[in-house]
Each structure stands twice: as C-alpha cells, then as structure tokens.
Amino acid sequence: MQILLPISILIPFVSGLLLYVLKLRSFRVLADATLGITVLTSALCWTVLLSGVTGPVELIRFAPELSFTLRLDGLGRFFVGIVATLWPLTVLYARSYMKDEAHLSMFFGFFTAAYGATLGVATAGNLFTMYCFYELLTLSTVPLVLHPMTKEAVRAARMYLLFSLGGAAFAFASMVFLLTNGATGLFTMGGILETRPFGRDVICLFWLFGFLGFGVKAAIFPLHGWLIRASVAPTPVTALLHAAAVVTAGAFAAIRLTYYCFGTELLSGTWAQTVALLLAAFTIVYGSSMALKEPHFKRRLAHSTVANLSYMLFGAVLLTPDGLSASLLHMAAHACIKILAFFCAGAVLKKTGRTGVYELDGLGRRMPVTFACFTVSAVALTGLPPFSGFISKWHLLTAAANVSGLAYVGAGALLFSALLTAIYMLIPARRAWFPDRQADLSGLSDVHEADWEMLVPMVILALGTLACGVFAQPILQVTDAIARGLI
Secondary structure (H helix, E strand, C coil): CCCHHHHHHHHHHHHHHHHHHHCCCCHHHHHHHHHHHHHHHHHHHHHHHHHCCCCCEEEEEEECCEEEEECCCHHHHHHHHHHHHHHHHHHHHHHHHCCCCCCHHHHHHHHHHHHHHHHHHHHECCHHHHHHHHHHHHHHHHHHHHCCCCHHHHHHHHHHHHHHHHHHHHHHHHHHHHHCCCCCCCCCCCCCCCCCCCCHHHHHHHHHHHHHHHHCCCCCCCCCHHHHHHHHCCHHHHHHHCCCCHHHHHHHHHHHHHHHHHCHHHHCCCHHHHHHHHHHHHHHHHHHHHHHHCCEHHHHHHHHHHHHHHHHHHHHHCCCHHHHHHHHHHHHHHHHHHHHHHHHHHHHHHHHCCCEHHHCCCHHHHCHHHHHHHHHHHHHHHCCCCCHHHHHHHHHHHHHHCCCCCHHHHHHHHHHHHHHHHHHHHHHHHHHHCCCCCCCCHHHCCCCCCCHHHHHHHHHHHHHHHHHHHCCHHHHHHHHHHHCCCC
C-alpha cells in the first residue's frame, strides 16, 4: 500500500502535462479526461487515508543528509482530505463553466498538474521535499492565472510569479539555515533543529524569513497584492487559488515550519512571535475593511480571503495546541465556505455577465438555488451558528483568550472582522433577495439558473458547511490530536 503514496501524486501531475502536450481539440474529451483523472486521484488519496498508510517512502537520496521523501502524518492527512474532497467538485463545476472558453488544453492540463503539486506539498516528509513541491505548485498555477490572455491577466500572472519567487527566496534562506543546523530528518512535532550555534534572535530571524516567505501564498500584509489581481482568472481557478490549493498551501507550509521544524519552545515569547501576531491581526482587519469597500463581486471575496488566511496564521502563531487546532478548523471551514462563495459568484458572472455587487438586485428570484447557496456561505463566513464558520471562529477566540498580551489584540481583530464580514457578505445576499425599490429589474427576464454541473457542487458544499457545523465534534477531535502531536 505504501506505493499508493507516490502514485497518487504522479497520476495527476503526469496526466496534466500530457493533457497540455496532446492539445486535444474536443472540450468533452478534455473535460471528461480531467474529471476521470481527478476522481481516480481522489479515490486513491482516500484509500491511502483510510488504510492508515504513513510511509516514509524515500524516492531519491541526493546526499546522506538530503532526500526526496514522502510521508503522511496527521497534519498531512488533514490537508490531503480537504484537497481530495474539493478538487473533484471544482472539476465538475469547470465542465460547465469552461465549455465556451479558449486555451482549454492549457487550462485542464495545468489544473490537473496543480492537483499533483498540492498533494506533494501535503505529503512531503521533510522540508526539502515540501519546498520542491511548493515551487512546482507556483509553476503549475501561473499559467492558470494567465489563462484569459488579456493584458490584465498577463500583469496578474507576472505579479503572482514575482511575489511567489520573492517569497520562495526567503523560505529558501530559512530552509538552508535549518539544513545546515542538522534539521535533515522527517518533520517532527516540536522541531528538528539538532544544533544551535547561533543565539535565539538569529534563529527567530530565520524563522520569520520562512514564515513571511511562505506567507506570500497565504497573502499576509503587505505581501497580499498578487491575490487580488489573480481574481482575473476563471472562477474554477480563483476558487481553488483562494480556498483549497495555493493559499492554503501557504498557511500549511507556515505551520509545518513553525511546529515541525523550529518548534514552539524556541519561538514562544520572542520578538518574532510578536511581529507575526501583529501582522496577522492587522491583515485580518485590513482584508475585511478592503472587502467592505470593494464593489467588484469576485474581488470582494478575494479581499475576504486575505483576512481569513490570517485567521489561520493568527491561530498558528499563538504557539499553543489550542491555537493550532483552531487554525486547522478554520482551514477546513474556510475552504468549503469560500469555494462555495466563488462558485456562486462565478455562476452569476457566467449566466448574466454581471460583476458588481450593485448589479445583483433581484437575481435571487431568477437564480434561487445559486443565491440560497451564497446566503449559506455568507452566514457561515460571518460566523453564525450552526455553520462551520462559527465553530472555527469560536475556537480561535477561546484559544486567544487563553494567551495573555498581544493575543488580545488579535481577538479584538477577530471580533471587528466578524462585524465587517457580516456587512460585506450579507449585502450581496440582501440585494439579490430584496432589491432596492429604485433598482431596475427589467433586464432579469432572460436570466436563468446555472447548469446542473455548477449547481450540484454548490449544493453539496452548502450542505457540507452546515453538516460540519452541526457535527463538528469528530473534526475537532482530529484537529486536537494533530495539535498535540498524537497523530
């Protein structure tokens, strides 16, 4: 069964490259092949998760201290479960969304390859392996941002690449520091530094380099600009970029670096933790504030993602088991909620061509399923019970309350952000269901509901968001066990 670990990564990566090279002309063949590859990969992933396969599987050894190794621990399993669940739903959605688009071989090819790269980040057994897959994820997603081939898309792709390469350079410096100080083994809860020839301040500096380097993909301020520009990509891409792949991989990598490489004992109470906490708290307020003033529907959701990613980072840099558990809870909750919100925004764009929040008046009457699902995402992201967003935000607040000092600043940022989230998410829902009296509704006669291939993923995610809130205890038990190093 161990062999399934590398196979589950190799299948989407190689298949994606083949789809791009073969240049298949039939949209149906491309879409069906992509869906088949994705479902097969997700089935293999869940087989690995349920069978208890852990590894390690060493693929290549470059030097006695340097190897390319795969292994599944509790944290990796959690991320794989999120990705393996959401990717097939996104491909099903893309079958309808992308059927009239151009450059389909590029889209489906790199979309599939990005799945393999994301799984590689999740299943990496050591820092070197994770870094390699992290870079492959950048290379496989740049063409997806570039896909529309407009000037705006070219600028967005260039900005994304430059930010990612800059962040990778900082992460590389952190990795080299770790490797040259004996951290060459497998990820281990509590850290893997074997020698400490430098003072604590130097160690904290290199941790901060890595945290900010990986924080580029997690869109921490002031390294967030690329994420807003990237919303020019097709909605299936932005849904994954902003929910389950690139951005979550950034938060995941930051958690790996903090808890499994440097260790919380070294970092707790240091100036570096203070800097990280303040940056995360500021990003939470900044992202929510920018979302509130943003009139463009998809870009409003992108600004919201900036804020919510720092919810995860804030929980992680509390450097407590409760903080890490809450961070992982929000990682799962946000993935489902935000991908649902983007699916709804994409359905509106595809069926009406409307991009502004002010253009949504009355659409709830013509697209009831779409806006019922969006309302679920809005309420859940606000943090109202019984949805999953309430559970994760509650645990973030309680984790912060158990840590003195600057954690209270972060808790205040969470509460203020919740208020702003209620405003910027519920306004589109209100306008769709209860339009302004002066709104012109004459152009709604030709508007109709999205296709079933778009609606089914939305309904599944809406029900999943509710179910994960009502039946949150099993998920909480898993995140607690991960945070305490039990799995």
